[in-house]
Amino acid sequence: MTPAQPPLSESAAFVSGGGSGIGLACALRFAAEGAHVTVAGRGEDRLGAAVAELEAVAAPGAHVGYVVADVTDEEQVRAAVDRAASLGRPLRAVVASAGGNSTMGPITLVDTRKWRDTVDLNITGTMLVLKHSARHMVRAGGGAFVAISSLASSATHRWFGAYGVSKAGIDHLVRLAADELGPSGVRVHSIRPGLVRTDMVDMVTEGGPVLDDYLACTPLGRIGEPDDIAALAAFLVGPQSTWLTGQNINADGGHHLRRGPDYRPLLEPLFGPDALRGVVEE
Template identity: 60%
Template sequence: MSLSGKSILVTGGGSGIGAGIAAKLAAEGAAVTVVGRTAQRLAAAAASIAEAYPDAPPVRVHVADITDEEQTAGAVAAAAQHGGGLHGTVACAGGNETIGPVTQIDTAAWKRTVDLNVNGTMFTVKYAAAELVRAGGGAIVAISSIAASNTHRWFGAYGVTKSAVDHLVRLAADELGPSGVRVNGIRPGLIRTDLVAPILTSAELSADYQENTPLGRVGETSDVADLASFLLGDSSTWITGQVINVDGGQCLRRGPDFASMLEPIFGADGLRGVVERSGAEGN
């Protein structure tokens, strides 16, 4: 139990990669606080972890929206209280509301995605880092995406915002190193979660991913959780400012081709940016 005695906050811990990381950390003895917007989902994740690892410290649930700065500060404080201080944080909460050509992006959805992925991660780092500095050091892991390193056509704000997360990791690592706080990021590739179920059930998309993944399989949440545990633990005390791909090698090739999924919606011309000229634009 290499994380025994450590208190760790996991945002987005109610499902997917976040829940997988929370389970791994709890299994290694950490006092985990999972944060998310849906109490029922968080409670189900905590119960699942308790069932799988009955000897692990109980997982605490804290409902908060990380796009709200005050709620994020409260979540960090709750995690510190739960574990008698704070030793680590995983900024995993994120998402995307913008799928389609850049010429047809919904501006409100773009702003919501930026708010969640960039501002939400920044708020998490801001308050967690302050707590870790006060405690004399610790580690932060931010969950990015292969979409930050390899273009994903028609993914809108997602890759752009995850690129911002990558830079925040490097910036925070540079600033916080003198206080003993390490900051690293993880870029998952295609990971088997409910969110990517439409990809996994599409023969064409699945084949495209496999063609561009040297290791030739779909990633599991445990692949990401294992690295997160390492970066939070005492075996990585000389590692900071790194953003590591966990993608089976897909970063060596290209991002996915979603034309088969999106062309029926936007049309072939739409995917290359063609839109009808509006009356205002014609004036």
């Protein structure tokens, strides 16, 4: 890379969950910084719209494209990552952003199947992207992998079910992989976003007492934007962070300094006050 070249102009990048939200913001940043970018997700319409956005910002010479893939399906992940690595540049920048939660509510009422689905999506899905992308990065002589974790991995979020638990698993996976892959020049991190303005949490960010509580717990006094997370991801995969690995980094406006949010105003009308403290009718 010369001073005039974009920092990722010699790299290929892969982003799971790249059709919207934080994943799309990361992909946009990587494309603008010169990478060949492949985004993956389950919705082809959303991915097609994402590629149109990527084409509008991509640096000259940067290729963008998408692959429909479910991160819980290993063969689909393998094929998607292989596609990203086949575009004439080494795969050196990977973000695992696909994730979600289907277990909001009291732990004594959690749906076990949905618990397993959430753990599979968040932990196993991240592991599969790491497993198959790290193979390419090792062969290429190095690279960087960033998993999107959550503030909920370290600060308890009552009634979040499997979400925080699975994000904590991602944080440990990152540290384990960083230790194993460091000798091959592969750096591995996670980012722990706080409340970020995405479709997944629009019931909070649109306003109300839960948003007020988030802001009261956030020293910087605002919610995050996807670009806030993308900026950190770009630093972690770029040439200025080559002596960093194994980090679980909070990007939350300082929210981790206080406490987890209070979702009682949203959940008490659904479950009742007794259920929120674990009471279950026989």
